[in-house]
Amino acid sequence: MADMPSIREGLLCPVTAAGALARARSLAPDVEAIVAPDGRRTYAALAEEVGRLRRSLHALGVRRGDHVALCLGNGVQFHGLFLALATIGAVTVPVNTRLRAAEIAYCLRQSRSKFLFATDSLLSSDFTAILREILGDDPLPCADLPDLETVILNGTADAPWARSWAAFEGEVSDAPADSSASDDVILIQYTSGSTGFPKGVMLRQHSLLTNGFVSAQRMGLRAGDRFHSARPFFHVAGTSLSIMACLQHAVTLVTMARFDPAEALDLMEAERCTHFSGNDTMALMLLNHPDRRSRKLSLKGGWVAGSQAVLKRVVGELGATQCVSGYGLSEASPNIAQSCWWEPEEVRTAGLMRPQPGLDVRIVDPQTGEVLQAGGRGEIQVRGWSVMEAYFDMPEKTAETLSDEGWLSTGDLGALDADGRLAF
Numbered sequence: 001m002a003d004m005p006s007i008r009e010g011l012l013c014p015v016t017a018a019g020a021l022a023r024a025r026s027l028a029p030d031v032e033a034i035v036a037p038d039g040r041r042t043y044a045a046l047a048e049e050v051g052r053l054r055r056s057l058h059a060l061g062v063r064r065g066d067h068v069a070l071c072l073g074n075g076v077q078f079h080g081l082f083l084a085l086a087t088i089g090a091v092t093v094p095v096n097t098r099l100r101a102a103e104i105a106y107c108l109r110q111s112r113s114k115f116l117f118a119t120d121s122l123l124s125s126d127f128t129a130i131l132r133e134i135l136g137d138d139p140l141p142c143a144d145l146p147d148l149e150t151v152i153l154n155g156t157a158d159a160p161w162a163r164s165w166a167a168f169e170g171e172v173s174d175a176p177a178d179s180s181a182s183d184d185v186i187l188i189q190y191t192s193g194s195t196g197f198p199k200g201v202m203l204r205q206h207s208l209l210t211n212g213f214v215s216a217q218r219m220g221l222r223a224g225d226r227f228h229s230a231r232p233f234f235h236v237a238g239t240s241l242s243i244m245a246c247l248q249h250a251v252t253l254v255t256m257a258r259f260d261p262a263e264a265l266d267l268m269e270a271e272r273c274t275h276f277s278g279n280d281t282m283a284l285m286l287l288n289h290p291d292r293r294s295r296k297l298s299l300k301g302g303w304v305a306g307s308q309a310v311l312k313r314v315v316g317e318l319g320a321t322q323c324v325s326g327y328g329l330s331e332a333s334p335n336i337a338q339s340c341w342w343e344p345e346e347v348r349t350a351g352l353m354r355p356q357p358g359l360d361v362r363i364v365d366p367q368t369g370e371v372l373q374a375g376g377r378g379e380i381q382v383r384g385w386s387v388m389e390a391y392f393d394m395p396e397k398t399a400e401t402l403s404d405e406g407w408l409s410t411g412d413l414g415a416l417d418a419d420g421r422l423a424f
Contacts, residue, residue: 013213013248015182015206017086020247021047028223028250035254035271038075043250046080053084056168058175060115060150064089067111067147067188070234071095071104071118071127074255077154078233079243081117086205089180093188093200094234097122101133103198105144108134111188111200111392112147120155123258128159135161182206188392189236191330200392203236207333207386212244214356216251219275220301220322220341223250227302228273230259230282236334242277261285265295272298276320280306287313301341311349325351327424331401331408333386336361337422352421359384362407363416380414380424381407
């Protein structure tokens with residue numbers, strides 16, 4: 001039964017989006033699932049909305065295994081579509097809304113996306129104009145994107161290749177209750193890496209859901225907590241470590257269209273956020289904002305991908321005394337290691353992180369490939385449940401990064417201490 005908790009790598013947690021949503025609805029129906037620029041939903045309302053979207057997606061022709069691109073900002077629309085697609089067993093292809101026309105076209109073409117959901121505009125970007133540049137003024141299909149069949153445009157849909165969101169929602173048909181499985185690929189996440197064209201990282205349902213579960217657990221998130229995350233939903237930190245992390249623990253996700261420190265402080269105060277997520281730059285923008293000291297914040301924890309100095313300031317000045325650090329990359333869903341909210345502050349702020357449960361982490365000499373002993377500095381490699389299936393349609397790039405034994409070469413340098421903690 002898809003919505004029953006399953007054990008994977010010694011962890012008891014749902015490993016499909018359908019299972020996680022059913023549990024959150026059952027445990028906390030009146031807790032808000034998301035607070036966003038375009039609305040808010042409780043877990044009960046979210047479950048109903050996902051059901052409606054499933055029926056509209058089925059009527060549109062979306063089936064298990066189909067690739068569906070989302071070029072949308074953070075909000076209830078992306079949130080609901082992502083979960084609905086996951087319960088069908090379709091693959092979401094998040095499109096970075098900051099890309100130019102040629103880069104968006106590359107992602108759509110390389111991923112072989114059949115469907116595209118896009119906004120007509122976002123912040124200062126006119127996506128109708130961007131899509132006209134890509135698709136021209138003729139109906140689909142087009143020569144440059146032969147796999148793309150349908151574009152749903154949220155807003156004015158006067159282009160010959162566009163259907164409106166209202167028309168999409170107006171058509172429904174009965175969809176199977178749940179046609180997904182834990183080993184299904186749920187996401188093709190584009191990452192540029194160090195060189196060459198962007199690569200589509202193929203991530204499975206159980207990888208995202210387990211990473212979200214463990215990461216939230218190590219942050220100390222509990223049902224009813226309110227987690228501020230401006231991480232873009234087109235990034236794996238937005239899908240796995242924001243959407244899935246909150247879903248797994250019935251936590252409220254408070255998000256915004258883009259990070260602005262003044263708006264973030266307003267939201268954190270008004271929504272009584274208990275945790276937040278950010279990088280060095282975001283944390284410093286909050287810490288150094290002139291209005292920060294006058295705010296009545298309710299923060300107690302979260303996670304920051306940042307330096308020791310910034311982490312200490314977050315703990316001492318923002319009141320997020322349980323804040324943790326984390327390290328990961330898209331190819332690992334993403335977090336490989338994190339500190340834990342219950343560990344001593346000096347451990348957490350020093351960036352000493354424990355590998356996620358069930359993952360194997362080792363350090364190898366970049367030149368010789370020799371596995372190094374504790375304290376040796378070299379390349380971080382990881383193997384286990386969070387590692388990607390492959391780069392989509394790039395077997396040579398996959399072979400360069402993922403060994404026959406399942407070891408993912410991260411390209412990052414680090415060291416493991418005698419207690420097994422990772423320093424990145």
